[in-house]
Amino acid sequence: MASRCRCSPLRWRLTPGCICRDERAGMNWIDSLAAPLFVSWQLTRACDLACLHCCTDSAPNKPLADELDADAAMRLAEDIVRHDVPYVMLCGGEPLIVPYFFDIAEYLGRAGVKLKIETNGQRFDAAAAERLKRLPIRSIQISLDGDTQDVYGRQRPGASLAKTHAACRAVRDAGLPLEVTFAPTRMNIHQAEAVIARARDLGAFRFNTGALMRIGRAARLWPRIAPSEADYARFRETLHRQQHIIDDTMQFCHDPFAIEAGLQQSLGSPPATLMVLPNGWVKVVAAIGYVCGDLRRMTLTEVWDSYRAAWRNETVLDAIRRAIAAEAGHADANTWQSIPDEGAVT
Numbered sequence: 001m002a003s004r005c006r007c008s009p010l011r012w013r014l015t016p017g018c019i020c021r022d023e024r025a026g027m028n029w030i031d032s033l034a035a036p037l038f039v040s041w042q043l044t045r046a047c048d049l050a051c052l053h054c055c056t057d058s059a060p061n062k063p064l065a066d067e068l069d070a071d072a073a074m075r076l077a078e079d080i081v082r083h084d085v086p087y088v089m090l091c092g093g094e095p096l097i098v099p100y101f102f103d104i105a106e107y108l109g110r111a112g113v114k115l116k117i118e119t120n121g122q123r124f125d126a127a128a129a130e131r132l133k134r135l136p137i138r139s140i141q142i143s144l145d146g147d148t149q150d151v152y153g154r155q156r157p158g159a160s161l162a163k164t165h166a167a168c169r170a171v172r173d174a175g176l177p178l179e180v181t182f183a184p185t186r187m188n189i190h191q192a193e194a195v196i197a198r199a200r201d202l203g204a205f206r207f208n209t210g211a212l213m214r215i216g217r218a219a220r221l222w223p224r225i226a227p228s229e230a231d232y233a234r235f236r237e238t239l240h241r242q243q244h245i246i247d248d249t250m251q252f253c254h255d256p257f258a259i260e261a262g263l264q265q266s267l268g269s270p271p272a273t274l275m276v277l278p279n280g281w282v283k284v285v286a287a288i289g290y291v292c293g294d295l296r297r298m299t300l301t302e303v304w305d306s307y308r309a310a311w312r313n314e315t316v317l318d319a320i321r322r323a324i325a326a327e328a329g330h331a332d333a334n335t336w337q338s339i340p341d342e343g344a345v346t
């Protein structure tokens, strides 16, 4: 059972022993946990869209060659349940194009695992919402990257804004919690205020945003799509203004704003999160390419051990420090590689 830490009463500790003393001894707070508190699981790299800002390089018919099949995915779901992981996000690519998406969601949900589903909304309809509402859903997160078809479609070629709005309504009509996310680019940042208003009207309880990540396709198209400093200054002003106007109806989630600030926080207190790639590999953090385990060959306990060891590994920590210092280096984050001296993930 969790109790408050005596050294820092704002923190909770989950096991006997003092986390702060552990940290002073070169340990991290996650070393006191037997399993992750959160698994972010990319079910596939494939997507029905090919957005310009995509950090996972997703596109139609572009799954990884070695993605988990239905049986391997179910074995991983069983391992997650066995390890009492309380919270899982199913994402991609687009998770709803995965034929066994509902099998995994229903297995996890019926076992009591709380779920977040991240979708582009193009195929999320009333039937999907009806099925999911029987599960412990923390949120359905839908991307709203524009408030007119013209702007939305320029960033998400071929996507329908009307379908995305319909998906948001399907979520709310089923009584499910809706989160909206907005990825700012040079193309859509001027519509931020309208998207915030739209998200509120659609009944979102949270609006997520932050600086565009320079990973994947976004990195390749960076000069074309990255907002300028002046764009960001106006955007942040808008966020702060809107937050004060409507903060009791919708939470704003934009801190840390840039991925570098998030990495800095993680250096001080690593997240209790496993980021699972579609082939079962597990990344240490999104902005660097190091992989600390392979869930096809290792149990979740073994991968959790390697993940925690990665946060004490000087090579990994140096790479994170470099990623904090130079955003351009994030462009290599999808070139996955084993951590030197930690054994190859093949």
Ligand code: SF4
Residues within 6 Å of the ligand: 047, 048, 049, 050, 051, 053, 054, 055, 056, 057, 058, 059, 092, 093, 094, 120
């Ligand atoms: S940003 Fe999301 S919806 Fe767009 S291509 Fe990438 S995974 Fe698909």
